[in-house]
Amino acid sequence: xxxxxxxxxxxxxxxxxxxxxxxxxxxxxxxxxxxxxxxxxxxxxxxxxxxxxxxxxxxxxxxxxxxxxxxxxxxxxxxxxxxxxxxxxxxxxxxxxxxxxxxxxxxxxxxxxxxxxxxxxxxxxxxxxxxxxxxxxxxxxxxxxxxxxxxxxxxxxxxxxxxxxxxxxxxxxxxxxxxxxxxxxxxxxxxxxxxxxxxxxxxxxxxxxxxxxxxxxxxxxxxxxxxxxxxxxxxxxxxxxxxxxxxxxxxxxxxxxxxxxxxxxxxxxxxxxxxxxxxxxxxxxxxxxxxxxxxxxxxxxxxxxxxxxxxxxxxxxxxxxxxxxxxxxxxxxxxxxxxxxxxxxxxxxxxxxxxxxxxxxxxxxxxxxxxxxxxxxxxxxxxxxxxxxxxxxxxxxxxxxxxxxxxxxxxxxxxxxxxxxxxxxxxxxxxxxxxxxxxxxxxxxxxxxxxxxxxxxxxxxxxxxxxxxxxxxxxxxxxxxxxxxxxxxxxxxxxxxxxxxxxx
Amino acid sequence: xxxxxxxxxxxxxxxxxxxxxxxxxxxxxxxxxxxxxxxxxxxxxxxxxxxxxxxxxxxxxxxxxxxxxxxxxxxxxxxxxxxxxxxxxxxxxxxxxxxxxxxxxxxxxxxxxxxxxxxxxxxxxxxxxxxxxxxxxxxxxxxxxxxxxxxxxxxxxxxxxxxxxxxxxxxxxxxxxxxxxxxxxxxxxxxxxxxxxxxxxxxxxxxxxxxxxxxxxxxxxxxxxxxxxxxxxxxxxxxxxxxxxxxxxxxxxxxxxxxxxxxxxxxxxxxxxxxxxxxxxxxxxxxxxxxxxxxxxxxxxxxxxxxxxxxxxxxxxxxxxxxxx
Numbered sequence: 163x164x165x166x167x168x169x170x171x172x173x174x175x176x177x178x179x180x181x182x183x184x185x186x187x188x189x190x191x192x193x194x195x196x197x198x199x200x201x202x203x204x205x206x207x208x209x210x211x212x213x214x215x216x217x218x219x220x221x222x223x224x225x226x227x228x229x230x231x232x233x234x235x236x237x238x239x240x241x242x243x244x245x246x247x248x249x250x251x252x253x254x255x256x257x258x259x260x261x262x263x264x265x266x267x268x269x270x271x272x273x274x275x276x277x278x279x280x281x282x283x284x285x286x287x288x289x290x291x292x293x294x295x296x297x298x299x300x301x302x303x304x305x306x307x308x309x310x311x312x313x314x315x316x317x318x319x320x321x322x323x324x325x326x327x328x329x330x331x332x333x334x335x336x337x338x339x340x341x342x343x344x345x346x347x348x349x350x351x352x353x354x355x356x357x358x359x360x361x362x363x364x365x366x367x368x369x370x371x372x373x374x375x376x377x378x379x380x381x382x383x384x385x386x387x388x389x390x391x392x393x394x395x396x397x398x399x400x401x402x403x404x405x406x407x408x409x410x411x412x413x414x415x416x417x418x419x420x421x422x423x424x425x426x427x428x429x430x431x432x433x434x435x436x437x438x439x440x441x442x443x444x445x446x447x448x449x450x451x452x453x454x455x456x457x458x459x460x461x462x463x464x465x466x467x468x469x470x471x472x473x474x475x476x477x478x479x480x481x482x483x484x485x486x487x488x489x490x491x492x493x494x495x496x497x498x499x500x501x502x503x504x505x506x507x508x509x510x511x512x513x514x515x516x517x518x519x520x521x522x523x524x525x526x527x528x529x530x531x532x533x534x535x536x537x538x539x540x541x542x543x544x545x546x547x548x549x550x551x552x553x554x555x556x557x558x559x560x561x562x563x564x565x566x567x568x569x570x571x572x573x574x575x576x577x578x579x580x581x582x583x584x585x586x587x588x589x590x591x592x593x594x595x596x597x598x599x600x601x602x603x604x605x606x607x608x609x610x611x612x613x614x615x616x617x618x619x620x621x622x623x624x625x626x627x628x629x630x631x632x633x634x635x636x637x638x639x640x641x642x643x644x645x646x647x648x649x650x651x652x653x654x655x656x657x658x659x660x661x662x663x664x665x666x
Numbered sequence: 667x668x669x670x671x672x673x674x675x676x677x678x679x680x681x682x683x684x685x686x687x688x689x690x691x692x693x694x695x696x697x698x699x700x701x702x703x704x705x706x707x708x709x710x711x712x713x714x715x716x717x718x719x720x721x722x723x724x725x726x727x728x729x730x731x732x733x734x735x736x737x738x739x740x741x742x743x744x745x746x747x748x749x750x751x752x753x754x755x756x757x758x759x760x761x762x763x764x765x766x767x768x769x770x771x772x773x774x775x776x777x778x779x780x781x782x783x784x785x786x787x788x789x790x791x792x793x794x795x796x797x798x799x800x801x802x803x804x805x806x807x808x809x810x811x812x813x814x815x816x817x818x819x820x821x822x823x824x825x826x827x828x829x830x831x832x833x834x835x836x837x838x839x840x841x842x843x844x845x846x847x848x849x850x851x852x853x854x855x856x857x858x859x860x861x862x863x864x865x866x867x868x869x870x871x872x873x874x875x876x877x878x879x880x881x882x883x884x885x886x887x888x889x890x891x892x893x894x895x896x897x898x899x900x901x902x903x904x905x906x907x908x909x910x911x912x913x914x915x916x917x918x919x920x921x922x923x924x925x926x927x928x929x930x931x932x933x934x935x936x937x938x939x940x941x942x943x944x945x946x947x948x949x950x951x952x953x954x955x956x957x958x959x960x961x962x963x964x965x966x967x968x969x970x971x972x973x974x975x976x977x978x979x980x981x982x983x984x985x986x987x988x989x990x991x
Contacts, residue, residue, distance in 0.1 A: 216875065237877030252872040256864050256935040265865055266876035268858040276856040 165228065167192050167361055168213070168244070168331050173222030175208055182208040183219070184385040190331060193357045197372040197393065198365045200382030201405055201600060206365050209382070210333050213363075214246040215239040227329075237266065243326060245319035246333040253303050253311045253318075260286035260299035263318045267325070288324070289317045293352055308459060309345050312337065316349065323359055330360045338366055342458045343662075350375050368625070369398045381405055406600055414603065415631030419610035420652040423634055424449035427485070428618040429470070429501070429587050434479035439465035440642035443479070447587065452609065452619045454633025454650070456626055456661055462642035464591070467622055471503035471589050472496030484586075497526050502580035504573075506592040506622075512576040515565035519557050520546030522564045522575050526583040549578040553608060570601020577608055588612065589620045594628065606632060626662065630655050638664040685980055686929045686944045693948060697955035704958055711836060717950040718829075718839035719898050719905070723921045724928075724942040725850035726780075726894030729887045731925055733867045734934025735787070735794035737891050740921050742805025743779045744914035747772040747899025749809045752909025755822035759813075765824055773896040779805060780892015784885035794888075802918075809911040817910040820903060829904035839901050846894060850939040853890075863887060867934030923970060924949045927977040949973070 166189035175183040183205045190196050200206050211217045213224065215233040223230050226242055233239045236246070253262050260283045264271065271282045279300075286299035293313045303311055316337065322330050334353075338346045353362050353375060366372050372379060373393050381389040381404040389404040426449045435441040440462030447453050457463040468474040470481070472490030480487050483499055490496045493503070505512050513522055523546050524531050531542045546560040553574045557567055564575055573593060580588055590609070594602045609619060609632060623629035629636060636648040638661055645664040648656045698704045723740060730737040753760060754768035764771075779801060787797040820826060831838040854860040862883045865873040874880050898917070903909045928945025930937025949970065956966045 235877065236875045240877065248875070252869070252875060254865055254868040254872060254935075256868045257861070261861055265861070265873070266878045268861060272858065276852070277858065277861070279856075 165192075166190060166225075167227060167329050169225040169228075170209070170213070171223045171225065173209070173212060173219040173224075175212060175217060175219050181385050183212070186222070186382075186385070186387055188380060188387065190361045190363060192329060193361060194378065195353060195357070195362045195364060195376045197376035197379035198363055198382065199367075199369065199372055199379060199401060199405060204382040204405075205385040206382055207335060208385075210246060210335055210363070210365065213239065213244055213331075213333060215244075240267075240322060241326065243322065243328040243330040244333065245322040245330065246335065247315050247319045247337050248335055253314050255304040255311075256302065258300050258302055259290070259297055259306070259314055262303055262314055263289050263299075263321055265318075270325075285321075286317075289321045290314075292320050292323075293317045294348060309341055312341060313345075316352070320352075320356070320360075323356075331363065332356070332360055333363045333365075335365050336367065337364075338368060338371055346371065369401050372401070373398065414606070415628070416603075416606050416610045417631065417652040417655075419607075419614070420452075420634055421450040421610070421613040423451035424616070428483065429620075430482040430485075431470070432480045432482070434466070434469065434476050434481065436462075436465055436469055436474060436476050439474075440639065441478075443637075443639075443644055445637055445644075445647075447618045447620065449616050449618055450613045451635060452613060452621055452633045454621045454623055454629035454636040455639060456623070456629050456636055456665060457639035458665055460641070461639040461665070463622055463639050466639070467503070467589050467591050467620065470496075470587075470620060471501055473503065497583060497585070500584070500586040501589065502526070502583060502585040502587070503589045504576050504580070504591060504593050506595055513564050513572055516563060518561045519550065519555070519564050519567070519575055520560040523549060523579045523582050525579060545582060546578075549581065553578055554604065568597075568601070570597040570604060573597055573601065573605060574608065577605075577612075581612070585617070587618050587620070589622075591622045592624050593621070595624050626658050626665075630658065630661065636661065640665055682929065682980070686927065686941060686948065686977075689927075690944055690948050690951065693951050693955060697951065697958060700955075701958040704955065707835075709954070709958075711840075713947075713950055713954050714840045714843075715837045716954070717946050718837070718843040719901050719917070720920050720924055720946045720950065721843040721943055722846045722894055722898045722901060723917060724924050724946055725846045725939055726891030727921050728850070728925055728930055728937065728939045728942045729854075729863050730794070730891050731922075731930050731932060732863050732934060732937055733884065733887055734870075734932075735884070736922075736932070737780075737783065737798045737888065738795065738918060739779065739783055739798040739802035739805060739892075740895055740918045741914040742802035742807075742809070743776050743892055743895040744899040744902060744917055745809040745911050746779070746805040747776045747896040748903040748913045749812060749818065749909040749911065750775055751825075751900050752818040752820050752903045753812070755820055755825040757821060757909075758819040759816075763822065765822060766828075768825065769828070769900050772900045773893050776892040776894070776896020776899065777889050778892065780895065781885060781889040783892065784888030787888065788881045788884055798888075806911055806914075813910060815911070817908050820907045820909065826904050826907055829901050839905060842897070842901060846897065847939065847943055850894075854939050859883060859886060864935055867936075869935075919970075920946075920949060923974045926974055929977070932978070945977075 168190045170186060170188040173183055173186045186209060198206050208217065212219050213233065215235045215238050218234060224233055231242055233242060263286050264282055268277055271278050283299040290297060290299065293316055295310060295313045295317065297306065297310065303314060306314065319332050337349060341349065356362065364372065364376055373396065376393045379391050379393055379396065380387050381401060383405060427446045428449055429447040432444050434443040443466060445453065455463045455466065465474060469476045472493045472495050482488065488499055490499065520543055524542050531538055543560050550557060550560065555574045556571050564572060594605050613619060621629065621633055623632065630650060633650050636650050636656065637644055638646045648661065650656055703709055727737050727740065751768045751772040754762055754764050754771060756763040783798050783801050786792060787794045827838060829837065829839040833841060862873065862878045865878055866880060866883060870880060902913050906913060924945035925942050926932065927948050928941035930941050952973065953966060956969065
């Protein structure tokens with residue numbers, strides 16, 4: 163067994179009110195790919211940020227090649243051979259690809275105080291070749307697709323390889339959550355190629371991927387490492403059990419509670435089209451139904467969802483609500499017609515961070531709580547308390563700022579908001595993105611509750627598995643067109659293979 | 667994002683890039699149509715001359731706006747530097763007469779005020795908006811107090827040559843503005859400092875993670891803006907042959923207007939000193955054209971105000987903008 167290149171010894175880190183890391187020890191050997199999994203809030207990102215010098219540990223030590231080091235800034239980490247690919251993309255759209263790759267390290271291209279563009283672009287071209295990204299390094303990153311920018315981000319981390327003469331460690335914080343399967347395969351092959359030069363720490367919520375890519379897996383829970391296991395011979399189920407500390411519900415998507423759709427058509431689209439996004443989309447959404455929309459980035463499903471919620475307007479086609487044609491002139495129009503949107507960017511579009519839980523919940527329906535123009539706080543709080551209890555939202559009080567809740571609880575507040583507003587149709591855009599397994603199950607439970615109450619739901623799932631598991635009917639989109647429709651009753655779900663064929 | 671919308675936004679982006687230049691060309695054609703004097707050599711020189719000081723000011727201020735900050739101290743810095751410079755050269759108030767050595771003193775003073783802007787803004791974590799607004803009043807206050815509201819008359823002809831002297835028939839002020847532009851352009855395009863300004867303006871958190879010294883870069887940018895404002899003060903004093911607190915009146919509006927009209931985004935990260943030069947020319951050509959067409963001065967101001975709003979409205983990428991504050 164080779165000696166560890168990077169070792170973390172008994173590290174602890176506290177933030178006000180929470181012990182994020184508790185006596186964590188962890189090691190990475192030469193050429194090893196180590197998986198790090200755990201629910202959100204388990205401490206994975208904190209650990210990575212300590213390794214990358216964004217945070218400093220309160221106690222414990224970091225050793226590189228057996229030598230104790232202090233890593234007090236990302237720059238310092240980089241010089242010590244540790245590079246990180248952040249969960250939130252850190253590519254700057256206003257700079258070019260080359261400028262992004264060498265951001266903060268322009269010094270080596272500076273001659274007489276001036277940067278040599280040619281030298282920088284040439285060096286960038288070499289880094290891009292490593293990730294098989296065939297892009298001119300002088301392209302502004304704003305022109306790239308989301309996945310391409312992720313590759314630039316990865317190229318930036320890999321550039322460490324040629325910059326320093328040490329064994330390097332690359333920290334990948336959920337790099338695949340935004341990639342499509344082809345790109346994930348590419349990333350994996352890049353990581354495998356790297357093995358003789360680098361070690362990799364890989365964080366992902368997709369446990370299948372962790373099992374596929376990693377040699378060894380650490381499982382974290384509540385700031386501690388609760389298990390360490392070789393990937394070989396481990397199953398997803400075992401990992402789940404370690405993560406949540408209990409047996410995983412055998413019915414992950416609550417299929418048995420899947421409601422039989424009613425006969426009433428709530429929302430109907432006929433020949434809906436938006437230039438450059440999608441065309442000729444027709445469907446009928448019935449009461450109690452979950453319509454899943456599957457498709458890769460660029461399939462047009464995001465824009466379709468935005469059109470249904472009034473955030474964008476379609477160029478052609480009609481939309482009818484309960485049989486009456488409607489034109490949605492904006493999100494406000496959609497809300498008053500009974501359509502709500504739970505956006506993927508929860509923090510940006512779903513919630514008002516500095517507002518309290520109760521203020522967020524009553525926002526779209528505020529006039530109901532203020533019939534004379536003055537808000538009746540007692541009534542507002544009463545309603546909020548009811549939903550907190552009903553949805554099992556973990557919050558100290560109705561007055562807590564929603565920004566301080568965990569991702570899963572924030573998502574429940576968003577859902578409660580639309581229940582308070584009394585919508586008939588809810589559009590869920592990646593409702594479980596970035597929330598932990600336990601909270602995901604809660605969200606599935608809530609979806610079943612809502613359909614049981616007669617709501618109709620349009621779901622853009624985070625994974626295909628989720629779309630299949632949750633939906634009662636599935637619309638498959640590719641290049642802006644509906645390719646296929648599948649019925650997905652609880653007892654006879656279509657398989658991933660059947661659907662993927664229509665997606666790509 | 668779909669491929670289709672990426673394409674449309676790319677062409678929209680190209681249009682936005684060229685819009686300021688098209689507006690400038692359109693204005694020139696329009697004004698020339700009404701008054702052929704517009705194209706006379708004399709008028710073109712007059713145009714460039716009135717563009718000189720705003721261009722110098724905009725070179726520094728563009729960097730501040732590219733960082734997503736704002737520098738409202740422009741008038742205070744210009745006024746104080748102009749007053750101090752006028753008191754250091756031969757004048758009718760005191761006996762001091764250090765000649766052109768007054769120029770580096772004024773630049774250093776401007777730099778010091780800019781440094782104070784940046785240092786206070788960073789160390790006290792006060793928004794640049796308030797810090798620079800305060801600093802501007804401090805500068806105006808000192809300038810007024812030193813002279814007790816009077817005006818210094820400059821008798822140093824060498825100093826006045828900095829603005830009025832002509833090389834190849836073009837005023838010295840224009841050459842100085844050109845030199846300022848070249849310096850600023852090289853800083854923007856070819857130095858780490860220039861890159862870092864764009865990085866900070868786009869996303870400060872990411873820039874910090876990349877190891878960029880945010881504080882130092884910000885303070886340096888404000889200092890640089892102060893130096894350019896100091897130069898503008900020198901040019902103003904040389905042009906009018908006097909120093910007084912009112913010498914900078916209206917400079918702030920012109921500066922911000924020109925930068926915004928040129929297409930630099932107030933949100934930071936997008937724009938260029940090249941855009942700012944075009945912006946200055948638009949503002950100056952418009953003003954000149956309105957004079958040629960005999961439009962009343964107050965109406966002219968109103969038109970400039972509308973122009974800014976129109977420019978901001980035109981420059982915004984609405985597809986990415988959900989919230990307006």
